[in-house]
Amino acid sequence: LNGTAVTSPEANDLEYLTPVTIGNVTFHLDFDTGSADLWVYSDELPTDEQTGHAVYATTDSKLLPGSSWEILYGDGSSAGGDVFADTVVVGGLTATMQAVEAAATLSAEFERDAHSDGLLGLAFSTLNMVKPQKQSTFFDNVKSQLDLPVIATSLKHGAPGTYDFGFIDENKYTGPLTYVDVDSSRGYWTFTADAYAFGDDQISTSLTGIADTGTTLILLPSDTVSRYYANVSGAQDSPLHGGYVFPCDSKLTPFTLVVAGNHSVTVPGELINYAPVGSVSNLCFGGIQAASGLVDINIFGDVFLKSQYVVFDAGSQGGPRLGFANQ
Numbered sequence: 349l350n351g352t353a354v355t356s357p358e359a360n361d362l363e364y365l366t367p368v369t370i371g372n373v374t375f376h377l378d379f380d381t382g383s384a385d386l387w388v389y390s391d392e393l394p395t396d397e398q399t400g401h402a403v404y405a406t407t408d409s410k411l412l413p414g415s416s417w418e419i420l421y422g423d424g425s426s427a428g429g430d431v432f433a434d435t436v437v438v439g440g441l442t443a444t445m446q447a448v449e450a451a452a453t454l455s456a457e458f459e460r461d462a463h464s465d466g467l468l469g470l471a472f473s474t475l476n477m478v479k480p481q482k483q484s485t486f487f488d489n490v491k492s493q494l495d496l497p498v499i500a501t502s503l504k505h506g507a508p509g510t511y512d513f514g515f516i517d518e519n520k521y522t523g524p525l526t527y528v529d530v531d532s533s534r535g536y537w538t539f540t541a542d543a544y545a546f547g548d549d550q551i552s553t554s555l556t557g558i559a560d561t562g563t564t565l566i567l568l569p570s571d572t573v574s575r576y577y578a579n580v581s582g583a584q585d586s587p588l589h590g591g592y593v594f595p596c597d598s599k600l601t602p603f604t605l606v607v608a609g610n611h612s613v614t615v616p617g618e619l620i621n622y623a624p625v626g627s628v629s630n631l632c633f634g635g636i637q638a639a640s641g642l643v644d645i646n647i648f649g650d651v652f653l654k655s656q657y658v659v660f661d662a663g664s665q666g667g668p669r670l671g672f673a674n675q
């Protein structure tokens with residue numbers, strides 16, 4: 349049995365939300381290949397923080413005694429609470445004894461997010477933050493039902509896309525799928541590009557990073573980022589806006605990763621114009637920004653992933669790998 353779930357972008361493609369049914373309640377969760385916990389808003393939160401969200405009724409649920417969780421994300425946001433076992437359905441696929449982490453506390457970033465009802469982690473289960481015993485991700489729990497141990501993402505700019513579980517949909521991409529090995533030792537979908545290019549300017553330095561659906565932008569080392577925006581007239585690193593901004597009518601340089609020897613994975617310049625900074629200025633915020641101090645690796649987030657049909661392959665032919673094809 350395989351499954352497909354439709355995922356829909358919030359404003360400015362800030363995040364993509366996917367319906368998940370837990371028990372008999374449907375939550376809209378942020379699927380995150382950069383973490384490995386499934387957590388939801390719950391009745392253990394202060395009432396005002398529950399407002400406007402689907403809420404997990406812990407009083408009707410099966411507690412995992414003595415278990416708790418606490419997670420810190422790369423953007424500094426955090427959440428924590430206790431743990432239950434429940435039936436979780438995504439795209440027609442069912443995990444009967446899924447660890448559902450009920451949020452009892454949320455950081456301000458989540459309190460500000462009016463739409464997401466929680467996260468569903470799709471990184472490797474070694475990253476799960478439940479104590480005293482790590483729990484398995486939804487993907488690990490349904491893997492044995494799937495034809496292939498794969499998740500394939502089709503995230504789009506300003507339009508609904510899909511998460512395919514267990515199969516690769518040839519109708520969703522053009523040209524070949526190019527695969528690159530993944531190093532899962534830190535629990536992320538980490539891969540290395542042999543080189544990269546800004547437009548025609550090839551830079552033969554390797555770039556290692558993670559494929560992360562839970563991060564909005566592409567986050568690179570600060571000197572690399574300043575080198576990119578040197579090509580964009582009128583671009584400046586603005587403390588006021590928290591990163592590089594430029595005139596919205598700028599023609600942005602494409603960003604290309606060279607993987608598997610000689611295959612180019614290109615993000616068109618248009619996708620690197622992330623969003624206007626406000627309603628009056630004609631300044632736009634860049635889709636490539638510097639990684640913060642908290643993060644010691646490059647992050648290929650949604651701005652990157654939107655240009656590709658991406659196969660997160662947990663080992664259909666040996667080790668974990670990522671497949672990229674144009675969409």
Ligand SMILES: O=C(NNC1=NCCC1)c1ccc(Br)cc1
Nearest residue numbers: 380382421422423562563643645
């Ligand atoms: O937290 C991470 N990705 N997911 C999410 N971000 C914000 C909410 C969800 C993340 C993971 C690894 C590294 Br390295 C940096 C960041």
